[in-house]
Amino acid sequence: xxxxxxxxxxxxxxxxxxxxxxxxxxxxxxxxxxxxxxxxxxxxxxxxxxxxxxxxxxxxxxxxxxxxxxxxxxxxxxxxxxxxxxxxxxxxxxxxxxxxxxxxxxxxxxxxxxxxxxxxxxxxxxxxxxxxxxxxxxxxxxxxxxxxxxxxxxxxxxxxxxxxxxxxx
Numbered sequence: 664x665x666x667x668x669x670x671x672x673x674x675x676x677x678x679x680x681x682x683x684x685x686x687x688x689x690x691x692x693x694x695x696x697x698x699x700x701x702x703x704x705x706x707x708x709x710x711x712x713x714x715x716x717x718x719x720x721x722x723x724x725x726x727x728x729x730x731x732x733x734x735x736x737x738x739x740x741x742x743x744x745x746x747x748x749x750x751x752x753x754x755x756x757x758x759x760x761x762x763x764x765x766x767x768x769x770x771x772x773x774x775x776x777x778x779x780x781x782x783x784x785x786x787x788x789x790x791x792x793x794x795x796x797x798x799x800x801x802x803x804x805x806x807x808x809x810x811x812x813x814x815x816x817x818x819x820x821x822x823x824x825x826x827x828x829x830x831x832x
Contacts, residue, residue: 710765710806710808711763711764711765711788711804711810712763712802712803712804712805712806712810712830713802713803713805714787714788714801714802714803715746715747715748715801715802715803716746716801716803717748717801719746720746720747720748720801721745721746721747722745722747722748723747723748723749723750724736724739724741724747724748724749724750725749725750725751725752726739726749726750726751726752726761727751727752727753727754728751728752728753728754728755728759728760728761728792728814728824729753729754729755729759730755730756730757731755732814732819732822732823732824733823733824734761734812734814734824734825734826736826737825737826737827738826738827738828738829739826739827739828739829740828740829740831741804741828741829741830741831742804742830742831742832743804743805743806743807743830743831743832744803744804744805745803745804746801746802746803746804747801747802747803747804748799748800748801749761749790749799749800749801749802750797750799751790751792751797751798751799751800752792752796752797753792753793753794753795753796753797754795755794756794757794757816758791758792758793758794758816759791759792759814759816759819759824760789760790760791760792760814760815760816761789761790761800761812761813761814762788762789762812762813762814762815763788763789763800763802763810763811763812763828764788764810764811764812764813765810765811766811769811769812769813769815769820769825770820772815773813773815773817773820773821776815776816776817777817787800787801787802788800788802804828804830806830807830807831807832808830809827809828809829809830810827810828810830811825811826811827811828812825812826812827812828813825813826
């Protein structure tokens with residue numbers, strides 16, 4: 664076989680794959696199953712930061728959750744660009760979770776949890792702990808502003824199990 668024929672065959676096979684991988688100028692948002700609401704969540708996620716690199720933690724903040732439906736501390740200060748490891752302990756006798764987000768998404772998640780109380784999830788911005796358990800979230804705060812956190816177990820957020828992280832320059 665000559666080289667031109669082999670190169671032609673390879674290009675014929677590679678070109679369709681490259682075209683599919685490249686998508687189109689709308690970044691795949693016109694694909695079935697993707698809508699603007701998922702894009703909004705991505706934008707919201709970017710506003711609160713992103714999962715942090717555990718090897719690049721700037722400091723650790725200890726947080727406890729209890730059956731008084733409170734986080735201790737409920738107010739935390741961090742700097743933009745800082746990567747924080749939240750060391751979270753459930754000191755209560757009920758299951759609790761800590762979810763980072765904006766208030767709107769936290770309320771939406773709490774509503775979803777009401778309709779599916781046994782839902783299991785493992786997103787990097789949350790930790791769900793049984794009584795006596797401990798765990799962590801590593802998060803990089805990319806810009807100044809306020810990041811909320813809450814326990815979205817049914818009834819807990821409504822009972823006041825919320826907190827705020829103030830991100831300063």
